[in-house]
Amino acid sequence: MSLPERQPFSPDFFFRQLFDGESSTYSYLLADLKNGQAVIIDPVLEQAKRDAQLVKDLGFELKYAINTHMHADHITGSGWLRKLTGCQSVIAAASGAKADRHLNEGDRIDFGTHVIDALATPGHTNGCMTYVIKDQGCVFTGDTLLIRGCGRTDFQEGCPRNLYENVHSKIFTLPENFRIYPAHDYKGQMESSVWEEKRYNPRLTKDIEEFVKIMENLNLPYPKKIDASLPANRECGVYDIPKE
Amino acid sequence: MSLPERQPFSPDFFFRQLFDGESSTYSYLLADLKNGQAVIIDPVLEQAKRDAQLVKDLGFELKYAINTHMHADHITGSGWLRKLTGCQSVIAAASGAKADRHLNEGDRIDFGTHVIDALATPGHTNGCMTYVIKDQGCVFTGDTLLIRGCGRTDFQEGCPRNLYENVHSKIFTLPENFRIYPAHDYKGQMESSVWEEKRYNPRLTKDIEEFVKIMENLNLPYPKKIDASLPANRECGVYDIPKE
Numbered sequence A, B: 001m002s003l004p005e006r007q008p009f010s011p012d013f014f015f016r017q018l019f020d021g022e023s024s025t026y027s028y029l030l031a032d033l034k035n036g037q038a039v040i041i042d043p044v045l046e047q048a049k050r051d052a053q054l055v056k057d058l059g060f061e062l063k064y065a066i067n068t069h070m071h072a073d074h075i076t077g078s079g080w081l082r083k084l085t086g087c088q089s090v091i092a093a094a095s096g097a098k099a100d101r102h103l104n105e106g107d108r109i110d111f112g113t114h115v116i117d118a119l120a121t122p123g124h125t126n127g128c129m130t131y132v133i134k135d136q137g138c139v140f141t142g143d144t145l146l147i148r149g150c151g152r153t154d155f156q157e158g159c160p161r162n163l164y165e166n167v168h169s170k171i172f173t174l175p176e177n178f179r180i181y182p183a184h185d186y187k188g189q190m191e192s193s194v195w196e197e198k199r200y201n202p203r204l205t206k207d208i209e210e211f212v213k214i215m216e217n218l219n220l221p222y223p224k225k226i227d228a229s230l231p232a233n234r235e236c237g238v239y240d241i242p243k244e
């Protein structure tokens, strides 16, 4: 079977992927072009001014800064963007992090006529959420599912079995042409699709026992920034922020 | 006036942006999903194996590896992809570089039912081309127009007046919702639009005399890799390539 046809973004849907080179994090600015309401997924502290400027240039009103989870490798920009733009910060209730709005499985976030469905996909962390926009055929997977990879499961209450089951039951069951937008990539890949990851993800195409074995034997170093990132992200990133 | 509505990609159009972190270069894999014919714009030598693997994973047949110009900052992947996939290499005749196919103003390149129009936009170099896909509302500007910037004009027969006039007559006259995809970005920006650059490009919104003054006073360092890149790119990147 070959790659399925695209489900195009609708004319009133604005999509812009952004990158933080230091942490290799992708952020996503989305908006309703009819009324200008916007959200940003996984903003990074050091890029908050860039992102706020872009929101302003485009004439948008930033409604929410949404995190897929409590990141261990960088400080979220959601608290800083909140100060710069007046947006509300959002994260899973299960993350244990402070925010204006806490999400649970099945909650919906809207901006203009667009709707994001929040799916609880714990595994990389307890509070990992995957965000789906059905009408636009796209899914934001955070670190739950990366392009040809997945987030590590050896800290922050990580659990390889949970991750595997959630990817298979909640992401791989989406239509195959849904575009996948992860929180990170380290090889210059920016986007994937359900079709691709179901076929080519070197970890998640294995059976669950083999997957668990792979994840338990990664022997990754302790994350460099975790000791600074977690306390800051627990406070929505507004903890010891740069003065300027 | 606010940001215009999106012109969506059509369901049979495949688009994938890729990044080379070392040189901050964007490459673009495009394909016709009906017959699998694909092209890649501005591939990078060090990423040729990644790109060839992706082409294979997606079941595409790579028809052309196309350069926007003879790059000074990295070695093109077009020669190496040619060996890996059997594609043809393409560049402007005015570049003076070797290739299977040389383009002149107004030439067209097709893959499946999709058509790329080649516009000569010298200024950054003599052989700079801008590639437009009208039906998909997108334009690949190389280093002629960058996001909130433009390529330097102080070597490789660069000419700020030419660059300015070509951007204004050939790119800024496109519909305002056309998406702009450049060859580089150094700030994590991945995409822009004609609407945005006409309003917010800090150089190209100036009048021509001020633009020339800006470009003549950038005082940029001599590009690190130019002495290796130009001889290699003159031979389509297959000059002194890594043995493996």
Ligand SMILES: [Fe+2]
Binding pocket: A069, A070, A071, A072, A073, A124, A143, A151
């Ligand atoms: Fe993470």
Ligand SMILES: [Fe+2]
Binding pocket: B069, B070, B071, B072, B073, B124, B143, B151
């Ligand atoms: Fe260049």
